[in-house]
Amino acid sequence: EDQVTQSPEALRLQEGESSSLNCSYTVSGLRGLFWYRQDPGKGPEFLFTLYSAGEEKEKERLKATLTKKESFLHITAPKPEDSATYLCAVQTSNTGFQKLVFGTGTRLLVSP
Amino acid sequence: DTEVTQTPKHLVMGMTNKKSLKCEQHMGHRAMYWYKQKAKKPPELMFVYSYEKLSINESVPSRFSPECPNSSLLNLHLHALQPEDSALYLCASSQGTGWEQYFGPGTRLTVT
Numbered sequence: 001e002d003q004v005t006q007s008p009e010a011l012r013l014q015e016g017e018s019s020s021l022n023c024s025y026t027v028s029g030l031r032g033l034f035w036y037r038q039d040p041g042k043g044p045e046f047l048f049t050l051y052s053a054g055e056e057k058e059k060e061r062l063k064a065t066l067t068k069k070e071s072f073l074h075i076t077a078p079k080p081e082d083s084a085t086y087l088c089a090v091q092t093s094n095t096g097f098q099k100l101v102f103g104t105g106t107r108l109l110v111s112p
Numbered sequence: 113d114t115e116v117t118q119t120p121k122h123l124v125m126g127m128t129n130k131k132s133l134k135c136e137q138h139m140g141h142r143a144m145y146w147y148k149q150k151a152k153k154p155p156e157l158m159f160v161y162s163y164e165k166l167s168i169n170e171s172v173p174s175r176f177s178p179e180c181p182n183s184s185l186l187n188l189h190l191h192a193l194q195p196e197d198s199a200l201y202l203c204a205s206s207q208g209t210g211w212e213q214y215f216g217p218g219t220r221l222t223v224t
Contacts, residue, residue, distance in 0.1 A: 034212055043116075043202050043215035044155065087154060091210060098143070098168055098209040102154035 002027040002092050006103035013110050016077045021086055021106045024070040029093030033071050034100065035064050036087040044087055047073075078110045115139075116216035118203050124222045127193060133219045135186040135203030143209045144186040146178060147202040149218070155202055161186060162209055193223045 003026045013019055025033070032051050036044035048057040050066040057064045061082065063074040073086055085107045089100040116137045125131050135144065143162045147155035160168035161180040169178075175197075177189040186203055200220055204213040 043218045046212050049212050098160050
């Protein structure tokens with residue numbers, strides 16, 4: 001069975017304190033890995049798609065990387081507005097191209 | 113423009129009521145999705161429409177009935193819901209299955 005595990009479950013940072021969030025996956029055939037940001041009571045906001053090991057994507061203070069077993073979301077010099085839950089999700093050959101399997105998320109709180 | 117709109121934002125309904133949730137996108141996407149999200153949990157897929165045809169139904173109870181009138185619209189008809197159906201209902205769309213999904217803001221549903 002395909003599994004996606006995110007760690008840590010919660011992370012508290014001071015403004016400017018860089019860190020990384022982890023998404024490890026056990027799947028039969030990765031088709032794509034997606035990162036989303038979700039604010040409380042709102043829909044997830046698409047951030048990145050990664051398709052193959054070694055791939056990297058960047059957007060402002062965020063950088064996503066992918067290996068054969070895990071993905072990292074690096075946050076450089078975070079600001080309070082980066083506080084949110086970060087979700088990763090995978091599409092695999094098991095699920096076909098239609099279903100995202102989500103991890104349980106990392107709740108990030110950045111204090112000023 | 114990557115906007116998916118959902119109405120209403122909030123809905124309170126009794127267990128004997130019939131109501132509908134609506135979703136609209138104007139990005140030319142050909143796949144649309146309904147998800148259910150409980151507090152502090154990741155979204156769970158309910159239905160997938162691809163080219164206006166239902167292609168995935170994740171064993172959702174028949175009190176939830178999806179409808180895709182055209183490629184831009186997606187409805188979720190609700191009837192005889194239970195209190196445990198209270199959740200955030202999210203609509204998403206993608207260029208096709210296998211592409212990144214863009215989520216709407218959600219409808220917060222409370223069943224009394």
